[in-house]
Amino acid sequence: DTEVTQTPKHLVMGMTNKKSLKCEQHMGHRAMYWYKQKAKKPPELMFVYSYEKLSINESVPSRFSPECPNSSLLNLHLHALQPEDSALYLCASSQSGLAGFEQYFGPGTRLTVT
């Protein structure tokens, strides 16, 4: 099973709302990632969790707050977002955070901020 699942598929939220994106994998992977992808652009790395600890934060604004409750789950809490935060948010996982292990991506959450 090489599946990474993400919920919800679509999300529309106002700038004052608080919402969360969820990602789940059952492949026993120990590294999980959040990416942001704008239309016709490559994914941009936001956060990396390795062994349930935040290892990389690519200078992401504090209105995005990641959480890794256990090795299978990854959340992204959203608060006071801006319209420019509208994008496809992709979750990925890999066997390890070390180089060489391919990342498996989920289908993404299409976020629209109004």
Added chain:
Amino acid sequence: AQTVTQSQPEMSVQEAETVTLSCTYDTSESDYYLFWYKQPPSRQMILVIRQEAYKQQNATENRFSVNFQKAAKSFSLKISDSQLGDAAMYFCAYIRGNLIFGKGTKLSVKP
């Protein structure tokens, strides 16, 4: 800093024909990995093929193969017998620490 360049924003191929997507990268490392990912309009990013830099042999996966030229820092993807389902955005990616993507090539397949 590592960079990945895909010089073809868009490509088109006739069904059943062969197409080659180009990718070059810049790195001072000797040990790294390269990937091609496919992202169809349905948006799920799928790994197509992987190449270890220490391996001279070019990777192949069914109709997909790469031409890896380490000295030239070139990593092109060849798709043989193109099918309608191959239409997608293709991203070349380099990894040593984090995954670094090229800007992508949009491939259209004409019936």
